Amino acid sequence: MENTSKTATVTISANVQAPVAKVWQCWTKPQHITRWNNASDDWHTTRAENDLRMGGTFLSRMEAKDGSTGFDFNGTYTDVQEHARIAYTLEDGRKVEIRFEPNGTETHMTEVFEADQSHPVEMQQAGWQAILDNFKKYVEAAAKSRTLHYEINIQAPAEKVYRTMLDEEKYKTWTAVFHPTSHYKGSWEKGAKILFLGxxxxxxxxxxxxxxxENIPNQFISIEHLGLVQGDTEITSGPEVTEWAGALENYTFTEAQGETVLAIDVDTNEEYEAHFSETWPKALQKIKEMSEAGS
Structure with a gap:
């Protein structure tokens, strides 16, 4: 039976000051999606999955930062044209299209979606536009920063790698390559505050x-840096923390046949890139050695 109810179609857009290849990457890669996919500062995306192909599926777990509520935003791709067009159908049947129009070092994005009939159209338009504006802000800021990626294959199950990495004493061992007195204070539970100190x-x-x-045991950890510690003082605002506030440090554990690939994605700036490129491989090697050692 044909559905005769009228579904409103909403169009939003943004002009992003970045080439289309960069825009496409930030829009489609899970490690980027978790950084921009929120309409307001009191919400965030704690994890994202993306199988970017026709028939592939995606999922973004969106939650209030106070833990009061959350939902999965997911759907199935119906068209993927690299650097040009993405179309998908949401779980509730609504259709969405995103178009990418390159113009040199800029990219014009247009997003068209069918509105949910249970909420005011104006509210939905404002929410989707806020997310797109947040994406624009993220991409343009990303040009000034870097996300470094390192990984290592460990001959041990993910559960052991995860447990080894977070163990309080073993943590001191593998992070000593960054600072000889490195340690942490706090909890690794999702939503908890934690201090990384030397x-x-x-x-x-x-x-x-x-x-x-986010902390999904044996699978994924995401750390969001908020500011600096100086003695007994925590500094989370002001110019001295601008370059660090909001930076992420993500750990992904991928197990296959009793082996684990531990991947690290860390936000930094040009000043620290050379230092991290030297120290992170050493830190991963320490985790590997301890994880592969006898229980």
Whole structure:
């Protein structure tokens, strides 16, 4: 029987100051999606999955930061034309289309979606536009920062790698390559505050104040850095924390036949890129050695 109810179609757009290849990557890669996919600062996407092909599916887990509510935003792709067009059908049957129009170093994005009949169209338009505006802001800021990727194959199941990495004493061992007195204070539970610290020559603690954005045991951990620690003071606002606030440090554990690929994606800037390129491989090697050692 034909559905005669009228479904409103909404169009939103943004002009992103970045080439289409960069825009496409940030729109489609899960490690980027979790960084921009929210309409307001009190919401976030804790994890994302994306099988970008016709017939493939996607999922973004969207949650209020206070943990009060959340939902899965998911659907199935009906068309994928690289750097040009994406179309998909949401789980509830509504259709969405995103068009990418390159113009040199800029990209014009147009998003057309069928509105949910149970909510005001104006509210939905404002929410979807806010997400697209947040995407634009993220992509344009990403040109000034870098996300570094490192990974290692470990001859041990993901559960052991995960347990080894977070163990309080073993953590000190593998992070000593960054600072000889490196340690943490706090909890690894989702939503918890955690401090990553090291002592200076006078024994004064310094480091980062962060929170655990996501923790799926044996699968995925996302750390969001909020600011700096200087002695007994936590600094989460002001120019001195601008370059770190909101930076993510993600750990992905992928197990196959008793072996685990541990992948690290870490946000940084040009100043620290060379340092991390030297130290992260060493840190991963320490995790590998401890994980492969006898229980």
């Amino acid at each position: 002592l200076d020559e006078q024994g004064v603690a310094g480091g980062m104040v962060s929170r655990i954005k």
